Amino acid sequence: MLYLLFLLLFIACKGSFLKTEPDVRSSIISVLEKVTVFIENRYRDINLDAVLGFRVLQGIVTQNEKWPLERELLAQHTQVESMIKKLSSLLEKACLYDLLSEFAPILGPHFWIIPHSWNQTDPLMAYSSFDAANCFTEKMSDACFTYLLGTWKENGNSCIVTSACRNAMTKPACSNYCLSHQLLYFLFADVKGCSDLLFLRTQDYKNIFCASMMKINLEIENNGFNVSSRDLFMENIMLCGMSGFSDFYKLRWLEKILTWQMPKEGCFGEPSKELERSSGVENQKKLLRRKVYFAYV
Numbered sequence: 293m294l295y296l297l298f299l300l301l302f303i304a305c306k307g308s309f310l311k312t313e314p315d316v317r318s319s320i321i322s323v324l325e326k327v328t329v330f331i332e333n334r335y336r337d338i339n340l341d342a343v344l345g346f347r348v349l350q351g352i353v354t355q356n357e358k359w360p361l362e363r364e365l366l367a368q369h370t371q372v373e374s375m376i377k378k379l380s381s382l383l384e385k386a387c388l389y390d391l392l393s394e395f396a397p398i399l400g401p402h403f404w405i406i407p408h409s410w411n412q413t414d415p416l417m418a419y420s421s422f423d424a425a426n427c428f429t430e431k432m433s434d435a436c437f438t439y440l441l442g443t444w445k446e447n448g449n450s451c452i453v454t455s456a457c458r459n460a461m462t463k464p465a466c467s468n469y470c471l472s473h474q475l476l477y478f479l480f481a482d483v484k485g486c487s488d489l490l491f492l493r494t495q496d497y498k499n500i501f502c503a504s505m506m507k508i509n510l511e512i513e514n515n516g517f518n519v520s521s522r523d524l525f526m527e528n529i530m531l532c533g534m535s536g537f538s539d540f541y542k543l544r545w546l547e548k549i550l551t552w553q554m555p556k557e558g559c560f561g562e563p564s565k566e567l568e569r570s571s572g573v574e575n576q577k578k579l580l581r582r583k584v585y586f587a588y589v
């Protein structure tokens with residue numbers, strides 16, 4: 293689903309780009325229509341990422357007033373809006389909201405906002421090397437998220453930054469999903485309006501994280517976009533795009549991503565055997581925790 297996001301980010305955020313690339317625009321829409329069909333068939337298997345991704349998408353489309361107003365574009369906007377309506381009702385049927393109440397605050401339709409100004413990453417700010425071995429666990433980052441969101445207990449306070457979380461979320465040289473979760477932590481704090489002193493340095497951390505995520509994405513590109521790295525590649529684009537770094541929106545990347553959709557199923561990535569077997573709550577949770585991305589979109 294992170295995909296879907298990303299694709300629509302393109303549509304929504306880069307008005308000028310839109311105007312000059314009508315073919316790209318209609319490719320994106322037709323890809324999204326296939327995705328909708330896929331989700332229609334498989335909404336029971338939807339995961340947290342998918343819902344989250346969809347909410348970001350929805351935020352972007354509904355908050356974007358700069359949608360070009362020519363007639364053809366208006367027609368496309370209507371098309372996208374009706375797709376969103378359909379997806380929205382499908383995702384409600386997916387019933388993840390009960391299941392994942394820890395994340396409920398981020399799953400609401402109004403949680404996500406789009407950047408008001410854009411900048412580019414500075415390659416000099418990227419880590420010179422990554423230290424994948426010494427990062428934190430996903431359990432740890434989930435716990436830190438719940439302290440920020442106030443969902444660590446019923447009616448819990450939000451914006452709590454423990455020293456363990458501060459250390460983990462600012463740890464240098466993290467890579468891959470650890471790195472994207474560090475950025476996500478600061479994005480959550482933004483949206484929650486947290487005022488801990490740590491967040492005075494939010495922009496500095498975003499600059500470092502996204503410069504490093506750009507470095508990783510360029511490496512993934514140089515390695516020929518192997519299947520196992522595609523999900524991370526797109527997650528990086530989504531999160532740094534949301535953080536205001538427009539250099540993640542590269543036409544050549546978008547064109548590449550559009551080729552990854554499976555023509556028959558409409559989804560992206562490789563169907564996993566595990567997914568086929570899973571249906572229960574526990575499995576869903578496990579899938580989520582272990583980040584088995586079945587790349588919905």
Ligand SMILES: *[C@@H]1O[C@H](CO)[C@@H](O)[C@H](O)[C@H]1NC(C)=O
Binds near residue numbers: 413499
């Ligand atoms: C853009 O980012 C660079 C470094 O990443 C920073 O020095 C500069 O101040 C930023 N510009 C704006 C307008 O925020």
Ligand SMILES: *[C@@H]1O[C@H](CO)[C@@H](O)[C@H](O)[C@H]1NC(C)=O
Binds near residue numbers: 511518
């Ligand atoms: C896939 O690409 C990633 C990222 O560039 C790289 O670290 C990994 O070794 C590659 N895997 C295979 C199987 O080629």
